[in-house]
Amino acid sequence: MKTLKLISIIVISIIPFLNSVVATSYAIFSKRYRAAVYAALFLITTFVLFEMDRYSTNQHILKKYDVENRSDLRIFYFEDISFSYPEYSLIKTTLPNGYHEEIKKENGKEYVHKISVLDGKYESYLIEDKEGNIIGNKLKKLYNQQLENYKKDHPNKKVVFSDEIYSTYYSSVAVIFVLLSMIHCFFTLRKDKEETVDQSSQMRIRPSREIQKVVENEKNLNTSIEHLLEDEKDLEIVSTTTTTTTTKTVDVNKADQSAFSQLEGVSSIQALYFIKEREDHGNYTSISNFFERNSISKHLKNKLNPLLSITEQSSSEEKKDRRGRILDF
Secondary structure (H helix, E strand, C coil), X not given: CHHHHHHHHHHHHCCCCHHHHHHHHHHHHCCCHHHHHHHHHHHHHHHHHHHHHHHHHHHHHHHHHCCCCHHHEEEEECCHHHHHCHHHCCCECCCCCEEEEEEEEECCEEEEEEEEEECCEEEEEEEEXXXXXXXXXXXXXXXXXXXXXHHHXXXXXXXXXXXXCCCCHHHHHHHHHHHHHHHHHHHHHHCCHHHHHHHHHHHCCCCCHHHHHHHHCHHHCCHHHHHHHHHHHXXXXXXXXXXXXXXXXXXXXXXXXXXXXXXXXXXXXXXXXXXXXXXXXXXXXXXXXXXXXXXXXXXXXXXXXXXXXXXXXXXXXXXXXXXXXXXXX
């Protein structure tokens, strides 16, 4: 299944323009907006560069062949006329593929015809005298005759034969962007959706305005609150040392900001969020209840699960705890 997925990603990535469209759509769907912007920029830049190359090439051709409109000109490259219009082809032959030499007499003189054939067509056709001097190139004459026949049937068009393919630097730059879009599309589609969802769900945790004020003024807390946090920390240390378990865990119903912040993957803002949720809606009933109420991502759940514990309290103890002093941050 993974191999089939990888092959499909590679196939999509190597198709120009389509790869950028797919990468943009997938990045938006997976909420990776930066990747979507890059894919869209690759698509737009590549399209603009190819259009500039086409315009520059047309201007060069119009100037070179002295025509006003591109539609008035018909250019045949190499033996292109034989492919586009087989009825005008004069280079077909019944000779088998390979190299052939024939001696023919013309005007009382003998000439050597050196012929190369490929797929039933002349690939080269040179005429030499007995001394080895090239008298003529019959293949070129056949090309010209093909063009003349086409001109007779299309008198309103200027027909030319050219072995030059004009190219601008825009096309070279466009090719670079095509390669970049292929690489970008491959890595965008390769990234698993679950990983992006976990990251986005973790980013969705936003502190309330009250907690933001606490964080902004954290450096200016008065000494009485600092002493209180130190006392709570000491109590937490004492309670953890008396436990019989060999692994140090954090009680979600007793932990303070410092204890939560020491957990891997938990910031000070998230720690305050956990405490505020506990104070506003009561103690957590289980570890899964703690994860659900605080919108913990799957990735973070796996890290925190072995590090958390919970102590069940009686209803009288809960009421007593709730009657404690409320600190106004």
